Amino acid sequence: MTALSFRMQLLLCAAGPIVGCLLVGAFANVPGNVLLWQCCVGAFIGAALCWQVLQHHRRLLHEHVENLRLLERALTEEELRPPTRFSNSPDEFLQIEQQWNKTAQRVYATVEWLRRREQGLVNDRKLLQTVLESMSEGLVAIDQSQAILYVNPAARRMLELPGRDLVNKALWEVVRDKSLLAHVDDLLSSELPSVVRIELSRQRNVVEVSSFGVSLGPGTGFVLMLRDVTELKRLERSRRDFFSSVSHELKTPLTAIQCYAETLLDGGMDDAQNSGIFLDRIVEQSGKMLELVQDILRLARIESQMETLVLVPLRLDEFVLECVSERVAIAQSREIDIVVETEVTELTVRGEPVGLRSIIQNLLTNAINYNQSGGTVRVRWRAAGNDAVLEIEDTGVGIAEEHRDRIFERFYRVDKARSRNDAGTGLGLAIVKHLVSQFGGRIELESQLGRGSLFRVLFPLNEAPELTVVPGQSTLLAPFSPSEQEN
Numbered sequence: 001m002t003a004l005s006f007r008m009q010l011l012l013c014a015a016g017p018i019v020g021c022l023l024v025g026a027f028a029n030v031p032g033n034v035l036l037w038q039c040c041v042g043a044f045i046g047a048a049l050c051w052q053v054l055q056h057h058r059r060l061l062h063e064h065v066e067n068l069r070l071l072e073r074a075l076t077e078e079e080l081r082p083p084t085r086f087s088n089s090p091d092e093f094l095q096i097e098q099q100w101n102k103t104a105q106r107v108y109a110t111v112e113w114l115r116r117r118e119q120g121l122v123n124d125r126k127l128l129q130t131v132l133e134s135m136s137e138g139l140v141a142i143d144q145s146q147a148i149l150y151v152n153p154a155a156r157r158m159l160e161l162p163g164r165d166l167v168n169k170a171l172w173e174v175v176r177d178k179s180l181l182a183h184v185d186d187l188l189s190s191e192l193p194s195v196v197r198i199e200l201s202r203q204r205n206v207v208e209v210s211s212f213g214v215s216l217g218p219g220t221g222f223v224l225m226l227r228d229v230t231e232l233k234r235l236e237r238s239r240r241d242f243f244s245s246v247s248h249e250l251k252t253p254l255t256a257i258q259c260y261a262e263t264l265l266d267g268g269m270d271d272a273q274n275s276g277i278f279l280d281r282i283v284e285q286s287g288k289m290l291e292l293v294q295d296i297l298r299l300a301r302i303e304s305q306m307e308t309l310v311l312v313p314l315r316l317d318e319f320v321l322e323c324v325s326e327r328v329a330i331a332q333s334r335e336i337d338i339v340v341e342t343e344v345t346e347l348t349v350r351g352e353p354v355g356l357r358s359i360i361q362n363l364l365t366n367a368i369n370y371n372q373s374g375g376t377v378r379v380r381w382r383a384a385g386n387d388a389v390l391e392i393e394d395t396g397v398g399i400a401e402e403h404r405d406r407i408f409e410r411f412y413r414v415d416k417a418r419s420r421n422d423a424g425t426g427l428g429l430a431i432v433k434h435l436v437s438q439f440g441g442r443i444e445l446e447s448q449l450g451r452g453s454l455f456r457v458l459f460p461l462n463e464a465p466e467l468t469v470v471p472g473q474s475t476l477l478a479p480f481s482p483s484e485q486e487n
Contacts, residue, residue, distance in 0.1 A: 138207075138226030144219050146171040146184065158207060158226050159200070177201055180209070187211045187222055197229065205230045238409075245411035245426060249292050253285035260285075295427040299410065302434040309352045309438055313462040316347045316356075316381055316388055323360040324379060327368060335373045338364075341380040349388045349459040355435040362428035363392045363455050370453070371396035387441070388461050393454040399447040407445065408433040432457075 132139060138155030142148055148166050155161070161174050172181055179198045187194065193212040200207055210225040260278040269275050324338055331338050349356075367377040375395040382389050399407060406412050411426040436443045440460045447453035 136228075138224075138228075140171070140224040140226070141214075141221060142171055142184070142224070143216060143221045144188065146188070148174070149221060155224075155226055158205065158228060160202065180207075183209060183211070184222075184224070191220065206233045242410060246292075246296065249411070249426065250289060253288045256285045257282050292427075295431065299427055299431050299434065302431065302438065309355065311350050311352060311439070313348050314351050314353060314356055316349045316390065316459065317342070317345065319356055320360055320379060320381060320390065323357065323364055326361075327364050331368050331377065334368065334371070336368055336371050336375050336377060338377045338379065341378055342382065344382055347381055347383060347388050348462045349439075350462040351439045351459060352435075355439070359432050359435050359457065360390070360392075362432050363457070366428060367392050367394035367396070367453075367455075370394065375452075383461065384458075386461055387458040390457045390459065391454060393452065395452040398449040398451050399445070399453055400449050404445055404447065408443075 132150075132152045135152060135154055138158045139150070139152040140148065140155050140159075141150040148169050148171055151161065151166050159175055159177070159180075163174075166174060171184060175181060177198070177200050179201070183194075183196055183198060191213050193210075195208065195210045197206055197208050199205070206229050208227045208229045210227070212223055214221050214223055260282045264275060264278055268278055321340070324340060328338055364377070364379075371377065371394045377395075378391075378393045380391050403412075408429045410430045413426055433443055436457055436459075441458045444456040444458075445453065446456070
């Protein structure tokens with residue numbers, strides 16, 4: 001047994017216990033009983049060696065199968081990872097493992113690329129979703145059957161669409177505005193881009209609808225872009241009203257000036273008494289035109305914040321008493337009393353001298369012009385918390401409720417015939433509102449039709465000499481007294 005090489009013994013063991021026993025007996029040249037014993041021993045040894053060889057090969061086979069299994073798992077999506085490299089595999093398995101490894105590398109690289117592409121698409125989708133949801137314009141996407149594909153929040157607000165799950169619902173099921181649905185029907189029939197303005201019947205808003213088709217695979221879809229132009233339309237109407245009012249306001253004095261001038265040219269100059277009257281009328285009408293133009297320019301400067309306001313401490317009581325004294329004669333000529341009712345002798349506010357005087361003068365003038373004979377104008381001021389309150393109340397015609405929201409608009413008049421006779425420009429309250437706002441205050445209106453109106457202005461009190469900045473403008477703090485304004 002010892003003379004046999006190890007490889008030979010492995011071959012013998014692999015050939016089986018019986019072959020091993022025969023070979024051992026033949027080479028040993030021993031008696032039969034000893035041979036039988038040695039055959040038994042040889043059989044046992046051969047079986048043990050055979051078992052060891054089989055176990056060794058089973059382990060090798062198991063390891064290589066496990067390697068292939070790892071490579072296979074590397075190809076699955078759940079456990080995708082870089083391929084494993086094996087360097088100790090025998091030749092009969094190395095080629096298979098290398099082929100599997102190359103396949104795994106290709107699959108891994110492809111899946112990683114797809115993952116990056118997927119993440120890029122997810123990021124792009126999130127960005128697009130954020131942009132669409134933050135748009136101020138409404139966006140509605142539909143297909144050829146008017147089924148909703150997408151609606152952004154702005155469109156939900158504009159159209160007051162119910163619920164949140166609107167996808168695949170028919171547009172006519174959730175939109176009740178007939179004009180918009182009619183436009184969609186025209187769009188589907190023509191398939192041409194269009195831009196129309198529609199007044200939504202329920203919301204009373206004006207919406208500009210831009211419509212165009214988009215490709216949706218085999219069919220065609222449509223996108224409705226909604227832009228709320230209600231404020232733009234209001235501004236356009238205000239612009240038209242402004243030019244119309246300015247033209248009308250200028251036409252009246254210009255017509256009067258032309259008539260008086262033609263009369264003078266036709267021989268009126270020879271009449272010394274009447275020519276003087278005509279010239280006075282021309283000067284009067286020219287003054288009205290100049291006043292109107294000055295008010296327009298001033299309002300334009302105030303609205304565009306072109307003026308640099310200097311906010312200074314001002315004695316509100318002194319300004320009010322001065323403006324009242326200037327208008328006592330006019331009020332008395334119309335049999336109207338001006339009554340000052342106040343318990344506060346001194347009240348200092350922060351404002352701009354010319355602007356404060358303009359506020360008080362405009363409110364007093366309106367209280368006199370829209371009063372009635374035998375009426376009263378009451379003026380009072382007081383401190384209320386951090387504000388100084390100025391109230392000017394009249395016993396005149398009053399303002400109906402439907403006019404109160406528009407009374408501070410340019411050229412807006414409640415009683416056009418009466419205001420024409422009182423020679424107002426129609427810009428006074430608009431100027432007052434803007435000036436009060438620039439002073440950091442606010443103006444309020446209380447009125448009863450046929451019983452009079454009360455205008456209440458709240459100014460910030462001047463409690464400390466600090467710089468107050470009006471938004472968009474430069475401001476400067478400096479001492480001021482009404483007497484200095486006259487110099």
